[in-house]
Amino acid sequence: MSESKNDYDEMFGGAGDVREPYREYYDWVNSEDPGQLLRKSVEAETFFRRTGITFNVYGDVENTERLIPFDVVPRILSAWQWSKLARGIEQRVRAINAFLYDLYHQQEIIKAGRIPERLIAENSAFEPKMIGVNPPGGVYTHIVGIDLVRTDDNEFFVLEDNARTPSGVSYMLENRETMMQMFPELFSRIPVQNVGDYPKNLRRTLARSAPDACNGRPTIAVLTPGIHNSAYFEHSFLADQMGAELVEGHDLRVIDGRVAMRTTRGYEPIDVIYRRVDDEYLDPMNFNPDSMLGVPGILDVYRSGGITIANAPGTGVADDKAVYSYMPDIVQFYTGETPILKNVDTWRCSEPDSLAYVLDNLEELVVKEVHGSGGYGMLIGPAASKREIARFRKLLKARPENYIAQPTLALSTVPILTKAGLAPRHVDLRPFVLVSPDRIDITPGGLTRVALKKGSLVVNSSQGGGTKDTWVLED
Numbered sequence: 001m002s003e004s005k006n007d008y009d010e011m012f013g014g015a016g017d018v019r020e021p022y023r024e025y026y027d028w029v030n031s032e033d034p035g036q037l038l039r040k041s042v043e044a045e046t047f048f049r050r051t052g053i054t055f056n057v058y059g060d061v062e063n064t065e066r067l068i069p070f071d072v073v074p075r076i077l078s079a080w081q082w083s084k085l086a087r088g089i090e091q092r093v094r095a096i097n098a099f100l101y102d103l104y105h106q107q108e109i110i111k112a113g114r115i116p117e118r119l120i121a122e123n124s125a126f127e128p129k130m131i132g133v134n135p136p137g138g139v140y141t142h143i144v145g146i147d148l149v150r151t152d153d154n155e156f157f158v159l160e161d162n163a164r165t166p167s168g169v170s171y172m173l174e175n176r177e178t179m180m181q182m183f184p185e186l187f188s189r190i191p192v193q194n195v196g197d198y199p200k201n202l203r204r205t206l207a208r209s210a211p212d213a214c215n216g217r218p219t220i221a222v223l224t225p226g227i228h229n230s231a232y233f234e235h236s237f238l239a240d241q242m243g244a245e246l247v248e249g250h251d252l253r254v255i256d257g258r259v260a261m262r263t264t265r266g267y268e269p270i271d272v273i274y275r276r277v278d279d280e281y282l283d284p285m286n287f288n289p290d291s292m293l294g295v296p297g298i299l300d301v302y303r304s305g306g307i308t309i310a311n312a313p314g315t316g317v318a319d320d321k322a323v324y325s326y327m328p329d330i331v332q333f334y335t336g337e338t339p340i341l342k343n344v345d346t347w348r349c350s351e352p353d354s355l356a357y358v359l360d361n362l363e364e365l366v367v368k369e370v371h372g373s374g375g376y377g378m379l380i381g382p383a384a385s386k387r388e389i390a391r392f393r394k395l396l397k398a399r400p401e402n403y404i405a406q407p408t409l410a411l412s413t414v415p416i417l418t419k420a421g422l423a424p425r426h427v428d429l430r431p432f433v434l435v436s437p438d439r440i441d442i443t444p445g446g447l448t449r450v451a452l453k454k455g456s457l458v459v460n461s462s463q464g465g466g467t468k469d470t471w472v473l474e475d
Helices: 019-029 035-053 079-103 116-122 169-182 184-188 199-210 230-242 298-303 327-335 351-362 386-398
Strands: 055-058 064-069 070-077 141-152 156-162 220-223 243-248 252-255 258-263 267-269 270-275 308-310 365-369 379-380 403-409 414-417 421-431 431-437 439-442 447-450 467-472
Touching: 019 070, 019 184, 035 064, 035 070, 035 156, 035 169, 035 230, 035 414, 070 079, 070 169, 070 421, 079 141, 079 156, 079 431, 079 439, 169 184, 169 199, 169 230, 169 447, 169 467, 184 267, 199 220, 199 230, 199 431, 199 439, 220 230, 230 243, 230 414, 252 267, 252 298, 258 298, 298 308, 327 365, 351 403, 379 386, 414 447
Parallel strands: 070 467, 220 243, 220 270, 270 308
Antiparallel strands: 055 064, 141 156, 141 421, 141 431, 252 258, 258 267, 365 379, 365 403, 414 421, 421 447, 431 439, 447 467
16 A cells, blocks of 8 residues: 555555564554544544644744544554664764754864865854853763655655754654553554653753853743733643743843843743744844843853753754764764765755756756755655746856755655545654763654655645654564
């Protein structure tokens, strides 16, 4: 079962045989009443609506809150498949943190000629005010999401790195909670690795990253832009699950060299802030002076060692899609190892030969903004209209350095439940990684996003995609 003969389906082989990780699940689903499964699917939607699991869509004035569609058929990975992926993810995250430290200190990778200086010097995500700053514990990116796609039994590719503010972990947790409520018998029948420890591990990671100024048990807060942010549900969910404070900029101020939070007992110092506010809006005294979302002077407190900011300002440079194209070199430079995870082939449109190739083959390529995210600002050539392609041709000619292009991969499919039974749909995967000064934790599985529309390769929730529970089997 696949959408075309070239697609790799993770549940079914070419002859319709069931792949090993899915055998126990397939036996179960094959014995279930299809009507009952569909009713359970509707119950799951009711559960999500009652829990308030929604997201906002920027620019959608009439329908500002939406449910993310949830499919009840899990995606299943074997323990050995996950083990290999986890090694590759850890290697990549180690390299990203080393890369960020180097960029803001000696810039050895530039001196060695492994990446061009202009890529950093002209990068809007590079933060000059972070030069020479030593983050507490040496960690720049405490929470990382690595987007993966699969094309074959053993072929996984990194599609993007999310080192700035990766979102979606609340959906991973709620998907598992929903599946356990809907189908408790499955979890007694099939050994699935636990993901429920994530909030506890996140709190532990942040606490271990507290600055030297911390005196005793660290006080942790989640800084949100507010209820109109697309990920507000996740901000409040994580604060609640961690037992941390959920704060907005107007709740905080700098007092005696510390960032302090307004409480019923007056202002009290905070040690660690998990900020979900972009760099530009984090501190009106040091970045955008018009920002009402941040905390005046927080960067100065950070630079003096008075608070830990997770993730550190300036980490977005590692998310840049042009920097991504150098990631295999970056991994090798800092770890001395061959990269375990592969990149997708990438054309940097800032290079004349690459631009010429991209312009000649727009109908076959995926084009992305180097700073884009959430499925915005991209062109999927095979699915684009002539008008959309013409528009991107103009954009590329006007600002080629703002774009990269990649081939259209034959993403793997995993079946979803439809009224007609199981039907294949394309998926990707975002595992979540926690980095503290002394360890790296990777939650087994992650968030599987699924393109619910037949034939579509767009999995982003902002573009109509849904999610699945992701299972990693025990050994």
